Amino acid sequence: MNEQAPLLELTGVRAAYGPIQVLHGVDLRVHPGSVVALLGPNGGGKSTTMKVCAGLLPLTGGELRLAGRRVNGITAQDAARLGICSIPEGRGVFPNLTVRENLWAATGTGARLADLEEAAYTRFPILGERRHQLAGSLSGGQQQMLALSRALGTDPVILLLDELSMGLAPMIVTRMYETVAQLVAEGLSVLVAEQFARAVLPIADTAALMLHGRVVASGRPGDIEDQLSSSYLGG
C-alpha cells in the first residue's frame, strides 16, 4: 500500500504564529483510503498542523503536497475547492444560520444544495426535523452532526477532523466515529487529530504522535498506543 503516492504529504513543515514558531519540521503522509490519527497532548501542534493542511495558516518552511503537487501557500478557499474538507476545532457551524442555510453555505465547493440536504437528512434525521432552526440553538452533538454533514454531501478527497470529540458525550463521540468509519469504508481518506486516543484508534490505519511541534513517532495504532501514556504524562 505504501508504494502508492500519498494523497496528502507534509515534509519538514514549519509554521509560526507571528514570531513564535510552533511546528518545527512535521513529516506526515496520508495515503488514499487510509485513516491517519494525529495524537498527542495539548500544545503539541496538532491543531496547527490541521490548519496548515487546510490552508488557514501559511507555511514558513517545508513542503505541503496534495496528490503529489506542491501547494505551499494555497488559500483555504482554493484548498476547499480542491477537495480538502476541513472541520475545525470546536463546532464547524455558523451559529446564526439555520441548519439548511449552513448546508447552503457548504455548497461553496460546487456541490448542490439538494444533494447535501439529502445526504445530511438521511444520515442524521434529527437535522431534517430541525432544518429551519438556528444552528447555534442545536445541542453540541447535533452541531457536530451538521458539521460532519459537510463531508457527506460535498464528496471531498480528504477529510480533516480536528478534535471531533471536544465537549461531547462519549456516546455521541462513538456515533460520530461510526459515521466517519462508514465514510472511510466508502473510500474517503481521513486525517484526524484527537486528544482522546481511545476514540479514534479503532478506526485508524496509522497513528502519529506529535510532541513539541514534531511528529516523534508513527506506526501501527497498537504500537503508538503503548507510547501514549508516557508522552502524555511528560515522561
Place this chain on the structure above:
Amino acid sequence: MTSFLTFTILGLVLGAVYAIAASGLVLTYTTSGIFNFAHGAQAMLGTFLYWQLTYGWGWPMWLSLVVVVGLAGPAMGALLHMLIMRGLRETADVTKIVVTVAIMLGMVYLSQWIWHPEEARVTEMFFGANAKIELGGVVVRVHELVCLVVAVAVAIGLRLLFTRTRAGVVMRGAVDDPDLLRLNGHDPDRIAMLSWAMGSTLAVLAGILVTPIGGGALEANQLTLLVIDAFAAAMFGRLRSIPRTFTGAMVLGMTATYVMAYFPTDWTWAGNLRVSLPMIILFVVLIVLPQDRLRVAAVRTRERYRPPTPRSAAVWGAALVAAVFLLALLLDDGSITTFALGMTFAIVALSLTLLTGYAGELNLAPLSFGAVATITGFHFGVTGSGLASRLTLWGVLLAVLVTAVVGGLVALPALRLRGLYLALATMAFGVFLSNMVLRDTTEHTLFGVTFSIFPNGTLIVPPLQVGPFDLRDPRTLLMTATVLFALIGVGLAALRASGYGRRLAAMKDSPAAAAMLGQNLVKLKFGVFMLSAAIAGLGGLLMASAGGSVSGDNFAIMSSLALVMLTVVGGIGYISGALFGGLVSGVGFTIMVGTFNDLATAHPSMESIYKTIGQLLVVATALIGMGVGKNPSGTVHDIVEGYRTLRGARALLAGAAAVEAVLYGLALTGVIGNWWFAILTACLVMALPVAGRMRAAAPVRRTPPELAGVAEPYSDELRERLDRELGLPARERMAKEASVHAVA
C-alpha cells in the same frame, strides 16, 4: 384628521429615508463587524457628486442617478473595503471606531475642499416640488412617494437577498466565522467587499433622497449628521435585524414629525428637541434594549502599550515644562496664546488616555464635558465685570466638580454598555448637548429666576486669577496649562501603576475575568468615568478662557471626534499621545491652514498651489487616522520603539543634545528664524532613530525565541527580549518576583 394623515405620511417618508440609510449600516456591520461612522459622510459625498453632475454640469437627471447610485456608490464602498476595512481585523473597538471616524472627517474635509462651503447648492425634488398626487384627501408629493417606494423595494430586496440567495446567506455567515467560510470554499474578502459596496450604495441613495426633503440645501456637516441620525434606527434592530431596523426608522421619522407638528409654538425648545430627538432615542434604545453579553474570552488585539513608571513620567513632565518654557521665549504673544489653547486641548485629551487607554471604555464626546464645565464656570465662577472680570479658583473647582457629577450621570445608565455601544451613547450625549443646551439662547424663568444657558450664542469666559497669579498674561497661561498637563500626566502614570490602575487594566483586557476575581465593574467604570469627565471639564474650561470666548461650535461633535481620532493616532495608551492629539487637533489645523494662507497672500503668483497644499494637509490628517488600522498602537509607540535602539548610545544622544542647544541658541539670538529652527529640530528628531538603527544593525545573529535558553544562555537581555516579543510589560515586576522567590 387630514392634517394628522399628512403629518403621518411626512413621518413615514422621513422614516423611509432613515430606513434606507440604516439598513446599509446594518449590512456592513453584520458582514464585517465594523460600525461605519463614515456612513453619513459617504451619503454626503454621493449627494454632492449628484449635485455636481446634475446641476453643476447639467447632465440629465437619470444619467447622473445611474452614475452616482449605480457606479460611484458601489465603487466607493468596494474601495473603502479594499484599502482600509480589510486591514481592521483583530483590532480593538476603539481602533475600528477611530478609523471610520477618520474616514468620515476626511470625506467632510475633502468635500469642503472641492465644493466650497460658502456657496449655496440646492437639489430639487424628483419630478419637481409641485408634482403632487391626492390620495384620500391628503396631498402627497411625488418625491415623497418615490422615497416610500424605494424604501419598500430595499426592504424586500434585502429580505430576499438574506434568505433566498446563497450570497446573502454566506454574508450572514461571514459575521460568525470568516475562517469557516473559507473552509467552505468562499472568499470572505469578496463577500465583505460586496456588502460594503451595497452599504455604500444605500447610503448614497438615502443622501440623495433626503436632501430635498430637508429643504434641498447641501451642507457637508449637516448632511453627514443627518444620516448619523439613522444610527438610532439601526440600534432598534440591534445592528442585526433588518425588519426591526425598519420599524425603528418609522418610529423615529414619525416622532420627529409629530413633535414638530403638535408641540405648542411657544415652546421655543421644541425645534431643538426635534433636531436632537434621534440622539435621545439612540441613547434610550441603547440603554433599554438588551445588548450582547460580555465576551468571556479575552479579546486578542494588536494594540500594545507600555505604561510608564511614575518616576519616568515625572522626569518627562519636568522636561516638557522646561522645553515649553524655552520654546515660549522664541514665540510672540499671539503664537503663545495659540500654543496655550493647544495645551488645554491636550488636557482634555488626557481624559481619553485615562478612560480609553487605561480602562478601555470609550467616550466620543470629550469636548461636551468641557462644555458643561464652561457653562458652569460662566454662570457661577466669574467675579467682577467687563475687563476686570475674572474666573475664580472656586469657580474652576465647582465647574470641575459639576462636570464630574454630569459625567457620572451620563455614565450611570450607560454603565452596562461596552465598546461600541458606550461610544454611541456618549456620542448621542454629545450631539444632544450641542443641539439642545448649546443652542439654548433664549431666556427661561424657573422658580422666579430668569436665566439663559447660552446667552447670545457665545460665552465670554474671562481668565483665571488667584491672588497675584493672573492668567491674562499669555505666558503665564501657557505655563500654567503646561504644568497642569504635566501634573495630571504624572498623576495618571501613578494611578496606572497603582492597584486601581491594575484593576482598570484587568477590566479592559477581560471584563468577565475581572468580575470573576470579585471586582465591582460598575463601581470601577463609574469612578473612572467621573474622573475622566473632571479632567475633560478642567481642560474645556481652560480652553474657553484661553480663547476668551466660545460658541457652541467649539464643542461640536466633529471637533470631539477629531480630538479622539488624533489622540488615538498619537497613541491612546500614552500620555504623550494625548499631548500630540491635543496640540494637533486644538491648533494644528489653524496653524497649517493659516501658514499656507499667509504664504499664499505673500506670494500671489503661487496662491493656488499654497492653498491646495494647506487643504491637502488637512485631508492628510484624516489619512493619518485611517493609518491607525495598520499601526493601532499609535505614532508615539513607533517613535519610542525607534528610540529604543539608542539606549546606551550616550555619545550620539549627547551630540544630538549639543546640536539642538546650538540651534536653540541661534534661534534665540535671531540668527535663524523660528521656522528654520522647527524644521531643523524635526530633522534631528527623525534622524536620530535612523542613526540608532544603523548602529544596531551590526549583524547580531538572533536565536528564535523558542530556542532561548537552549541554544544560548538564558540571560537578562534575552528575558527582556522575550517579554517584548510577547508584549509583557513587567520587567521590573519580574525582578521583584524573582527576589521574593529567592527569599522564600
